[in-house]
Amino acid sequence: MQLPAPLEAKFNELVKRYPRRRSALVPMLLFAQDQFGHISDALIGEIARRLDLNTLQVTETLVYYSMLRRKPAGKHHVQVCTNVACMLRGANRIYELVQRKLGIGHQQTTKDGMFSLEEVECIGACTGAPAMQINYDYYENLTPVKVDELIDDLDVGRRTEASPYTAGALHERHPAEVPVTSRRWGIQNSRTLEVYRKHEGYQALQKALRQMTPDQVIEEVKKSNLRGRGGAGFPAGVKWSFVPKDSPKPKYILCNADESEPGTCKDRPLMEFDPHQLIEGIVIAGRAVNAHLGYIYIRGEYRYVMDILDGAIAEAYTAGLLGKNILGSGFDFELYTHTGAGSYECGEESALMESLEGKRGYPRIRPPFPAVVGLYGCPTVINNVETLSSVPSIILKGGEWYANLGSPKNGGTRLFCVSGHVRRPGIYELPLGFNLKRMIEEVAGGIPNGKKLKAVIPGGSSCPLLSAEEADLPMDFDSLAKAGSMLGSGGVVVIDEDTCMVDLARRIMHFYAHESCGWCIPCREGTHWLRRMLDRFHDGGGRAEDIPLVGELAKNMLGRTFCPLGDAAALPTISIAKKWRREFEQHLKGRCPYKPAESLVGTL
Ligand SMILES: Cc1cc2nc3c(=O)[nH]c(=O)nc-3n(C[C@H](O)[C@H](O)[C@H](O)COP(=O)(O)O)c2cc1C
Structure with missing residues (x-):
């Protein structure tokens, strides 16, 4: 061919x-x-x-990957996100409008081939909700009027510019913020090597290569109490120390840029505005564990971000910061991007490695853990974008300095993506241990329209939800665990008193049913049973005996799958069924008593 x-x-x-x-x-x-x-x-x-x-x-x-198509799509492929953060800000109305306007439904194409439509899962634009993508372009903070105009413009070939940057990331800094990984956001041309170098760029790598042994690098990261920002919060330095030094096999660094956890959208601006910080962190990780090859696995929807990373990687090669004999140190490191193609499961570390090996993203059984048997069966460090982006500051300013920014055993700052019912949705860099109530009320401006807080998803949709009464707590890994939830990936979704919790549980379960890879039966079957049951409930067909069954079914998924996706589906459901049981009972009387959300944009 x-x-x-x-x-x-x-x-x-x-x-x-x-x-x-x-x-x-x-x-x-x-x-x-x-x-x-x-x-x-x-x-x-x-x-x-x-x-x-x-x-x-x-x-x-x-056929495993949702972005890959066997049939042609329209010239403009409209993908409307209706996942939780977008739903809370009126995405269902936006989706209805687009369907009406185009006269087509999910996965259909207009007769003239100009438009096709898809209702999609979280696209990583939660703080710019409601949002959609047309082909690879992002459109955020949508209102019905904006959508109407946009489609008209595309139809007649009068193109409307897509959002030029991650809409939710650039905002006026709140005084409580302590910018570390986000400190270059907003500086003009922050993504270029020249600007990065003017702001301490690559000094940490110089230090790690010239003044420190690999063991000292690991010790410094251990001292910093940096815990993984991808979800599980495992200490990064400890993970690095598990890589066997005497293994004759090649070793790999994988950067997890799959960012698909609903409510989470902070890796996108980290790569968009400061790609060199990430590259520097990856090379330092390579130096620490004696790896010479790394990949950034980036979700397929983030195509423009991948282009930015590829540009930065090319610049780094030209400047001798990647490739052979980096900065004359004798250390070699090669780095490439690798695109995913639509699969939440591929963010799970072992599924990510399968995917990178060119297969379906099915999880692997553990142990052995990736540090010993990872990519191609070789020792592999896998870390989230934010985790690796934190490394240059730690090496330059010291582990102790970083640890002291946070709370005990929870070093540093983290990027909290505050979305949903707040006046100022945004990505805020705050010290670990920052109070959640203050984050909602002071930093994100409180709940609009005089409404009261009902619930919070504290770290992405896989976490058990907190009620308003539980929200007065420090946001660190240990405090959240103590409160029966998780800090997760930093996706704080705020939910007001008017929201239907059955609808929310239903939408969350739709996501997990869609994303279950089907490998483990409790997850594959359980998510679909629950989805159907919650749909029925919300539509007014619920039965009293179903109320305890929702929680029971979810509990039966816990701990019974190769990867934690089963738990991720079960945990929020269990918490909603328990804490908002009354709302399930209200639905027994007929259809949902709550009104669906309107677009909040421009009304605050
Ligand atoms: C279903 C599922 C999806 C995940 N998605 C992501 C993701 O998109 N990005 C990420 O960094 N970690 C994700 N994780 C966590 C990874 O498995 C892994 O813990 C993480 O990449 C380790 O990096 P860290 O220690 O720096 O957090 C996911 C986990 C599960 C179970």
């Missing part, structure tokens, strides 16, 4: 990035789709031939 020259060049470059060719499969499929609009049989055959696979291997992989 003859390919257009740019795609041919891209394919040739992609296969060189990996020790095993199959790893190029998902990126090749996505880039091919970008060129041809969908993945035809001929393309499958061509890609299989190039990767020494059979067509079945390619097909079974591609």
